[in-house]
Amino acid sequence: MTVRRPAVAGSFYPAGEAELKEAVDGSYLHRLGPGRLPPLVAPGPAPDLKACVCPHAGYAYSGPIAAHSFLDISRLEAPGLVVIVGPNHYGLGSGVATYGEGEWETPLGKVRVDRDASKRIVELAGFVDVDPEAHRREHSIEVQLPFLQRVYGASFSFLPISLAFQHKAIARDLGKALAELLKEADVSAVLIASSDLTHYEPAPQAKEKDTVLLKHVERLDIDAFYTTLERRNVTACGYGAIATVMEACRLLGFERGHVNAYATSGDVTGENEAVVGYPSVSFLER
Numbered sequence: 001m002t003v004r005r006p007a008v009a010g011s012f013y014p015a016g017e018a019e020l021k022e023a024v025d026g027s028y029l030h031r032l033g034p035g036r037l038p039p040l041v042a043p044g045p046a047p048d049l050k051a052c053v054c055p056h057a058g059y060a061y062s063g064p065i066a067a068h069s070f071l072d073i074s075r076l077e078a079p080g081l082v083v084i085v086g087p088n089h090y091g092l093g094s095g096v097a098t099y100g101e102g103e104w105e106t107p108l109g110k111v112r113v114d115r116d117a118s119k120r121i122v123e124l125a126g127f128v129d130v131d132p133e134a135h136r137r138e139h140s141i142e143v144q145l146p147f148l149q150r151v152y153g154a155s156f157s158f159l160p161i162s163l164a165f166q167h168k169a170i171a172r173d174l175g176k177a178l179a180e181l182l183k184e185a186d187v188s189a190v191l192i193a194s195s196d197l198t199h200y201e202p203a204p205q206a207k208e209k210d211t212v213l214l215k216h217v218e219r220l221d222i223d224a225f226y227t228t229l230e231r232r233n234v235t236a237c238g239y240g241a242i243a244t245v246m247e248a249c250r251l252l253g254f255e256r257g258h259v260n261a262y263a264t265s266g267d268v269t270g271e272n273e274a275v276v277g278y279p280s281v282s283f284l285e286r
Contacts, residue, residue, distance in 0.1 A: 006142060023059045024067075032263050050190050052069040052281060052282050052283065055194075073192075080189060081185060082190040084160050087140050088138055097131035097164075101113055118130060141160045143194075171247060192245070202273055209232050213228050213236065255284060258283075
């Protein structure tokens with residue numbers, strides 16, 4: 001069985017198991033995090049689907065904001081499938097790519113790629129290729145796995161989708177295909193859009209741009225989302241991943257998004273001249 005080795009262990013997050021567990025847990029308890037760890041048993045009635053936007057920088061920078069999304073995700077006790085859509089920063093491989101089959105390894109163990117879901121998304125979308133090369137160096141999907149492993153252990157399989165092509169038509173069509181996949185699968189699921197927002201601008205400017213963009217995410221308004229991206233030159237790296245999940249959520253009956261938390265790298269480092277914005281958004285059915 002093919003095993004994808006971690007590409008960014010030791011840089012984006014710790015390479016040791018104990019240190020990585022400490023980094024994940026510390027993200028929840030950080031001053032920018034939610035202030036509490038996920039419960040051992042999900043409170044209340046468990047939902048069938050949780051969907052979110054989650055950042056993907058190094059844990060020291062974006063981990064506390066990511067923890068807000070994963071705290072919300074933890075309300076789903078045991079997903080049958082986790083779908084993670086992220087940008088392809090390196091331009092390797094196919095423009096829209098899943099992994100096919102095998103396992104992805106992190107210092108916390110291995111996660112199985114859902115072969116059936118990979119095959120089906122290729123059939124439903126028509127433009128998704130099976131291409132491990134597109135995932136070989138990419139961090140945007142990988143950094144989400146240790147957070148998921150701390151909540152669910154090795155009990156879940158996942159579907160990674162990497163996007164070098166992120167224009168609106170791709171996002172709409174892929175979102176439609178993912179919605180159909182999840183309806184057909186009829187399992188509890190987690191759907192994650194992996195993206196940071198504005199890159200390397202002064203903190204006040206970045207926050208102002210990102211706030212406007214996130215309003216469209218909350219309204220599930222893809223047209224306004226892309227218009228703002230273009231007119232305001234918002235340098236969100238995973239904009240197509242966000243739009244894909246917005247479209248899937250809209251078709252699956254979600255009514256809106258909710259911004260759980262937002263911060264910039266300057267909120268961590270104190271250096272505000274050229275920051276990166278980090279969002280946590282949960283999508284809500286009512």
